[in-house]
Amino acid sequence: MSGTTSTERCDLALSTPAGRITTSIEVPTGFVPVTAIVPLGRELAAQAQQLEIDAATQEGRQVSCRQGCAACCRMLVPLSAPEAFHLSDAVTRLPEAARARIHERLEHTRAALETAGLLPGLQALAETTHPVSDEELEPTNRAYYALRLPCPFLEADRCTVYDHRPSACRDLLVTSPAEWCNDLEHQPVNTLPVSVRVSTALGLLWASLRQEAPRLIPLPVALEWAHRHAPERATGSKGTDLLDTFLDKLWRLLSQEFAARQVPPASAPPSQP
Numbered sequence: 469m470s471g472t473t474s475t476e477r478c479d480l481a482l483s484t485p486a487g488r489i490t491t492s493i494e495v496p497t498g499f500v501p502v503t504a505i506v507p508l509g510r511e512l513a514a515q516a517q518q519l520e521i522d523a524a525t526q527e528g529r530q531v532s533c534r535q536g537c538a539a540c541c542r543m544l545v546p547l548s549a550p551e552a553f554h555l556s557d558a559v560t561r562l563p564e565a566a567r568a569r570i571h572e573r574l575e576h577t578r579a580a581l582e583t584a585g586l587l588p589g590l591q592a593l594a595e596t597t598h599p600v601s602d603e604e605l606e607p608t609n610r611a612y613y614a615l616r617l618p619c620p621f622l623e624a625d626r627c628t629v630y631d632h633r634p635s636a637c638r639d640l641l642v643t644s645p646a647e648w649c650n651d652l653e654h655q656p657v658n659t660l661p662v663s664v665r666v667s668t669a670l671g672l673l674w675a676s677l678r679q680e681a682p683r684l685i686p687l688p689v690a691l692e693w694a695h696r697h698a699p700e701r702a703t704g705s706k707g708t709d710l711l712d713t714f715l716d717k718l719w720r721l722l723s724q725e726f727a728a729r730q731v732p733p734a735s736a737p738p739s740q741p
């Protein structure tokens with residue numbers, strides 16, 4: 469976490485169904501924007517994902533996702549509000565030419581979604597402060613995928629914001645043949661389990677800070693959403709409080725994951741050894 473105030477060293481340990489993950493960070497004791505927590509969440513998720521990859525490998529399953537394979541970049545990607553602001557910041561830092569190409573592709577995507585009649589629904593989804601269930605979202609996901617629209621951040625089948633891509637993009641790893649991902653409607657793929665659900669935890673964190681339901685912001689409208697909601701981007705709290713709240717959300721989600729996999733939790737909530 470970054471900030472301009474003094475910091476406290478914090479050593480974290482978290483048990484996941486695939487094993488234990490640890491990290492050490494400097495936590496600002498003063499006020500930080502909510503986006504400050506995003507890198508930590510992603511680091512924890514990356515460690516947890518590596519444990520899942522190792523477990524799959526030991527069982528003889530290999531991850532088939534490779535650089536340059538962008539079959540999954542035609543699905544609707546949901547972002548939490550902190551991630552939408554984080555992505556917007558990352559795009560702002562890109563060289564002007566790269567930024568211009570992204571905005572050009574976003575315009576193209578916007579036009580295609582408008583033609584297909586999906587744009588108002590996606591914009592409404594980003595703005596709703598009511599809970600949206602997976603079942604309610606399913607028709608939109610299907611209609612979006614049917615368009616086979618390449619993600620506006622995709623250029624020559626490479627992600628132009630790879631280091632800043634949303635958690636939903638990072639979470640998806642498959643062990644089924646890569647070509648199966650080209651026809652998800654007819655060919656279900658085998659995905660690796662996700663134990664550290666950062667996007668959901670960040671959504672819950674934002675909801676708790678804003679006293680509203682977690683938001684699901686569709687990627688094609690995430691930058692315009694972040695721009696429109698810029699006054700809210702300073703929403704945050706002391707770094708230490710933000711970390712506590714985030715870890716509490718993460719732990720609740722992890723508990724659900726332990727229960728879903730019928731694995732007894734290996735320890736109490738996140739410890740600071």
Ligand code: SF4
Nearest residue numbers: 541619621622627637
């Ligand atoms: S942000 Fe990057 S990884 Fe995610 S869907 Fe778009 S191009 Fe693919």
